[in-house]
Amino acid sequence: MKAVAISALSSGQGKTMFTMALLHWLKTNIGSVRPYKVGPDYIDPRFHEKITGVDSINLDLYMMTEDEVKSTFLYYAKGVENLVIEGVMGFYDGIDYGTSTYEVTKAVNVPTILVVSAEGSYATIVPTLKGMMEYKPNNTIQGVILNKLSSEKHFQTIKNQIKKELPQLNILGWIQKSLDTISSRHLGLDLTELNNEKLSELSESVMKNIDIPELLKFMEYKNEIEVRADYWLHxxxxxxxxxxxxxxxxxxxxxxxxxxxxxxxxxxxxxxxxxxxxxxxxxxxxxxxxxxxxxxxxxxxxxxxxxxxxxxxxxxxxxxxxxxxxxxxxxxxxxxxxxxxxxxxxxxxxxxxxxxxxxxxxxxxxxxxxxxxxxxxxxxxxxxxxxxxxxxxxxxxxxxxxxxxxxxxxxxxxxxxxxxxxxxxxxxxxxxxxxxxxxxxxxxxxxxxxxxxxxxx
Missing domain, CATH: 3.40.50.880 (Class I glutamine amidotransferase (GATase) domain)
Known part of the structure; x- marks a missing residue:
């Protein structure tokens, strides 16, 4: 089984775009996939469902206990090869309610990739990542994907800085800036734009500079949750x-x-x-x-x-x-x-x-x-x-x-x-x-x- 969580520093960093591309790529090239969403959101799960053809499951530590979150995660993972959790807002946002991506991913012990916009920056990315990784103990941040880069040279410059200062962090690739995105509407993203042709094009563009072998290795998941999968139905x-x-x-x-x-x-x-x-x-x-x-x-x-x-x-x-x-x-x-x-x-x-x-x-x-x-x-x-x-x-x-x-x-x-x-x-x-x-x-x-x-x- 493979599992990964996708998070960011904040909304607007490219988290949903990468999640959509990854779900499409996994379903097309690897096999069955189960999407999850941190928090109470309805909009992103509808994108997940349209891409994968299966229900996207909310993991919410306000409306559910920690054991119910763990149980729900396992229950809907049965028989599935790839599990993808999309975070909410920034990685630590919601911590005042105990509902952040940090807390949910820690509960289910799934490694997290941060999607970080590096537009107009290079060295400053390192202390930003260092602060994210050191802010709370036992966090699940283990990988990064750099978004909105202008070139391979831009990526290599930042990569070298990260490797020197944060050698434990997996650098899994980069995403070109100025890619087409799904527009926003009344309560969220516009589902009407998501046809198969546009989705395939978007996925191909987003995944073009991702290190796929390293990503799949990163996603290897060993389940250590000690809660019955049907506990949420108690x-x-x-x-x-x-x-x-x-x-x-x-x-x-x-x-x-x-x-x-x-x-x-x-x-x-x-x-x-x-x-x-x-x-x-x-x-x-x-x-x-x-x-x-x-x-x-x-x-x-x-x-x-x-x-x-x-x-x-x-x-x-x-x-x-x-x-x-x-x-x-x-x-x-x-x-x-x-x-x-x-x-x-x-x-x-x-x-x-x-x-x-x-x-x-x-x-x-x-x-x-x-x-x-x-x-x-x-x-x-x-x-x-x-x-x-x-x-x-x-x-x-x-x-x-x-x-x-x-x-x-x-x-x-x-x-x-x-x-x-x-x-x-x-x-x-x-x-x-x-x-x-x-x-x-x-x-x-x-x-x-x-x-x-x-x-x-």
Whole structure:
């Protein structure tokens, strides 16, 4: 088995570009590959999945314990030849939450390559790398790839400086400056640009000056993790006792695509049946469904907003479903917005939502929330974990605030602000919080389980 983590000094150094190129090269030339992403990100994993054809798995030390991270890493590594972890931001960023690439790679004991932009520099790269390697003990930094270089001569100049001062650091190659990159959009990189031809060209250009034999040798991995691969599923048996006879329907398409693979796999283990439907195809909720889960995604972009607006059959079936107090709906972010009455789009138009919650949603030019949050349930004071990232702002249709169900807050906040809403029947919850469910049984039993359970067959 081979394994490597890709990190950097900061965002914008070329970490994602190199990760994409490496995933493509490994799949094309070596064999099976499993991508991972440090942190709660949904965007980079979608690139990983498009390149490799398999799920990219998030490793998050805020929403997961260290043993759950180790277990998840092993669980999804089974039967795979190459494991590639893409870090988040800079190598140590997130250390204040205990969620940095430094901490995740140390937990799973995977060697890290730093992708470092050396544009307009040479000798200064050495003390920068020295500081990164000495800042924290037992870090996993063992290799470097230099990005945005003008020539082989530029590379050799820096390489000689590094070899003299940091002989223990593997110098694995360099990347030419001014390569085409994938552009940025609303919440991240633009997936629409990633066709096979462009990906092949990008991969070839990025890998051109990488020392492939040394890279493969660098990636040799000896698993020393002493945690069961299925440990992350330790809540399954208990939850299945309640949910094993229930049917869950997941709305999952390009509009509602922000869903963790671990959540889907967990659902398949604890619920009796799991259906997937598409709002963009205007599909109805299957009969016999007990719970509907609508994940986050994009409903406000010009590509999908007109289609969502015209999804009449889906909206009507959702409205009918919500009117039955014995059913449950759980929706995150874009799912929450869809439950509202009207949604402003990013090109300043308005579309109709499902009208289940008395809220309209405006799109702001600045982020409303970003980062890890906790939710406090105002009725039972239960605390749930997750993250939020949104530009939209809810505007109540009336002055009745009784529909506010949760407050969201960061660890340092002095008060919580409204972050989840319910309907008059109290069987619908829409929230800005994105969560993992497999380690939050109270969240599943409270909001993804009907108050009246069907009889066991």
């Amino acid at each position: 809540e399954v048996d208990e939850i299945k006792q309640t949910c094993g006879n229930l049917t869950l329907t997941v709305v999952n398409d390009e509009a509602f695509s922000f869903i963790y693979p671990q959540n889907l796999h967990f659902f398949e283990k604890v619920f009796g049946k799991v259906h997937r439907i598409s709002a963009l195809n205007d599909e109805e909720i299957p009969s016999g469904t007990d719970i509907v889960y609508i994940p986050g995604g994009y409903v406000e972009t010009p590509e999908v907003a007109p289609i969502v607006h015209k999804a009449t059959r889906f909206k009507q079936s959702l409205q009918k479903f919500a009117s039955n107090p014995d059913k449950k709906i759980y929706a995150e972010c874009a799912g929450l917005m869809f439950l509202g009455e009207k949604i402003q789009t990013t090109d300043d138009k308005w579309i109709e939502g499902a009208g289940i919650l008395p809220l309209n949603f405006e799109i702001q030019k600045i982020r409303h929330r970003l980062g890890y949050y906790k939710a406090v349930d105002k009725n039972n004071l239960n605390i749930y974990k997750g993250h939020a990232f949104h530009y939209s702002r809810p505007v109540p249709v009336n002055e009745d605030l009784s529909g506010i169900k949760w407050g969201l807050f960061k660890e340092r906040d002095k008060k919580a602000t409204a972050g989840a809403w319910t309907n008059e029947n109290k069987n619908v919850l829409g929230t800005y919080l994105h969560s993992l469910f497999f380690n939050q049984p109270d969240l599943v039993l409270e909001y993804l389980t009907p108050s009246v359970l069907p009889p066991r067959v």
